[in-house]
Amino acid sequence: MPDTWTVLGEIPNCDTCNQVPPAKAYADARFRGTTWAYVCTTCFHDHGCTLGLGRGQELLTTPPDAPTTA
Numbered sequence: 001m002p003d004t005w006t007v008l009g010e011i012p013n014c015d016t017c018n019q020v021p022p023a024k025a026y027a028d029a030r031f032r033g034t035t036w037a038y039v040c041t042t043c044f045h046d047h048g049c050t051l052g053l054g055r056g057q058e059l060l061t062t063p064p065d066a067p068t069t070a
Contacts, residue, residue, distance in 0.1 A: 004051040005058040012059075014040035016047070029056030 006028065013022035015037040025038035029049035038059070039049060049056050 003053040003057070005060050005064065007060050007063050009061070011061060012038045014038060014043055016040075016043045025059055027051065027056045027058050030054070 011024045014025050016039055017023060019040070023040035023042070026041040026044050027039055027049065028036060029039050029044060029047075029051075030036050031039070031047040031049050039047065043049075044056075051058055
């Protein structure tokens with residue numbers, strides 16, 4: 001579903017954790033009310049984030065393959 005992912009030229013670092021080296025973000029997600037941040041997979045799950053319109057988008061460097069029809 002296109003509202004669950006977005007394509008970026010470069011994946012940013014996670015905005016919420018203090019890993020060294022910084023973890024790459026998995027998603028741009030909403031948490032803690034209406035705050036949005038780039039979050040790694042660990043922070044995504046720890047903060048109870050989800051993907052979908054108005055909730056979050058997975059960050060990709062290339063678009064997924066288009067679905068095939070039989």
